[in-house]
Amino acid sequence: MGELIGASLLAVLAVYIVWDSLSTGRRGYRAGDVPGQAAADLALLVAAAVFAVMGAVVAVQPSHPPFIGRGAFLWSALYGVLGIVGMPLAFWVLALALVGVWFARRRQSQGRRDNLRKGTRNENV
Numbered sequence: 287m288g289e290l291i292g293a294s295l296l297a298v299l300a301v302y303i304v305w306d307s308l309s310t311g312r313r314g315y316r317a318g319d320v321p322g323q324a325a326a327d328l329a330l331l332v333a334a335a336v337f338a339v340m341g342a343v344v345a346v347q348p349s350h351p352p353f354i355g356r357g358a359f360l361w362s363a364l365y366g367v368l369g370i371v372g373m374p375l376a377f378w379v380l381a382l383a384l385v386g387v388w389f390a391r392r393r394q395s396q397g398r399r400d401n402l403r404k405g406t407r408n409e410n411v
Contacts, residue, residue: 290343294336302329327388334384341377349373 306325348370353361364372 291340294339298329298332298336301332327391330384330388330391334381334388337377337381337384341374341381344377345371345374 302325305328349361350370351362351365352358353365360376361373364376368375
């Protein structure tokens with residue numbers, strides 16, 4: 287399981303490096319865009335996809351106690367409270383949280399861009 291997580295994270299890093307090297311640079315930005323935000327948004331979506339797949343893998347091949355390793359306490363608590371569904375549910379909740387953060391960041395950047403178009407500056411948006 288650890289090898290799958292490591293390989294997934296390395297794949298995400300490789301995709302980010304290739305995407306960043308092919309980016310258009312500053313001339314491709316519109317008013318209100320923050321440099322590097324598109325890459326951060328993409329990373330959030332890729333991480334959410336990785337957590338969703340991890341949840342599916344754990345749902346298909348569930349682990350059973352006794353758990354060992356650094357996360358043993360967490361996995362034991364999840365298993366004790368939610369049973370065999372606890373670990374996949376934890377991964378899926380993490381994936382949904384990352385998608386929620388992505389939506390919030392997107393909405394915030396859209397509001398900032400709209401304010402710049404109108405000529406107003408509201409730092410709280």
